[in-house]
Amino acid sequence: MTAKKSVLIVEDEHHLAVGIKYNLEAEGFQVTTAGDGPSALQCIQDKTPIDLIILDLMLPGMSGYAVCEKLREMNIDVPVLILSARTLTEDRTRGFDVGADQYLTKPFDLDELLSRVRNLLLMYDRRTKRGNGQPISSPPQYQIANCEVDFATYEVNAGGKKAKLTQLEMKLLQYFIHNEGRVIPRDELLENVWEMPATITTRAVDQFIRRLRKIFEPNPSSPRHFLTIRDVGYRFVTAGVDPELDA
Numbered sequence: 476m477t478a479k480k481s482v483l484i485v486e487d488e489h490h491l492a493v494g495i496k497y498n499l500e501a502e503g504f505q506v507t508t509a510g511d512g513p514s515a516l517q518c519i520q521d522k523t524p525i526d527l528i529i530l531d532l533m534l535p536g537m538s539g540y541a542v543c544e545k546l547r548e549m550n551i552d553v554p555v556l557i558l559s560a561r562t563l564t565e566d567r568t569r570g571f572d573v574g575a576d577q578y579l580t581k582p583f584d585l586d587e588l589l590s591r592v593r594n595l596l597l598m599y600d601r602r603t604k605r606g607n608g609q610p611i612s613s614p615p616q617y618q619i620a621n622c623e624v625d626f627a628t629y630e631v632n633a634g635g636k637k638a639k640l641t642q643l644e645m646k647l648l649q650y651f652i653h654n655e656g657r658v659i660p661r662d663e664l665l666e667n668v669w670e671m672p673a674t675i676t677t678r679a680v681d682q683f684i685r686r687l688r689k690i691f692e693p694n695p696s697s698p699r700h701f702l703t704i705r706d707v708g709y710r711f712v713t714a715g716v717d718p719e720l721d722a
């Protein structure tokens with residue numbers, strides 16, 4: 476089971492936002508809408524990570540360009556697809572200049588929009604999985620059970636109890652978050668997080684998982700988030716599973 480990808484639609488034409496939302500939900504996405512820039516930025520900074528943003532340009536108050544620029548300034552590396560009635564080359568160029576990934580003009584073909592959304596997500600997934608020397612980026616904060624993780628300071632606040640992650644622990648946690656729901660073999664973790672061939676003992680991985688469990692799991696001996704998949708590796712689930720059912 477893979478987690479649903481979540482899409483944020485930033486669009487002030489309500490009927491259009493609702494139409495796109497309906498179609499994305501039919502394709503299995505989880506969809507949030509925002510009618511203007513500030514509420515879009517607020518939504519992105521909230522706890523639930525957004526996997527992709529569909530962004531209109533002509534928005535009341537703050538333009539789509541400004542929203543995209545702000546996102547990139549905040550180091551939020553989420554794929555952005557601009558969906559705009561502006562058809563000029565300079566609009567397109569400006570969109571890419573502020574950090575958008577794709578540009579689709581209105582009126583648009585629904586199948587094309589859906590296919591671009593899927594492809595953009597795949598591309599970003601591959602990029603983060605390959606771990607090509609780039610830090611795996613995430614929104615600044617993340618919530619697991621009652622624990623809040625701050626990616627900037629590496630601090631974890633577990634209901635008032637503080638812990639600090641090492642760089643490697645943080646990298647491992649971010650890798651889990653980006654691959655949420657997928658079974659990840661230990662070898663893959665060694666290659667992409669430790670950046671070493673899987674020739675060394677995989678017990679190193681297990682030790683790190685134990686440490687993450689100690690911090691994040693209410694009951695580390697019966698994990699709900701960092702799950703062991705026997706003979707394979709691990710699977711991470713933000714929302715947590717019932718250990719009885721997922722054994």
Ligand code: CA
Binds near residue numbers: 486487488531532
């Ligand atoms: Ca508009």
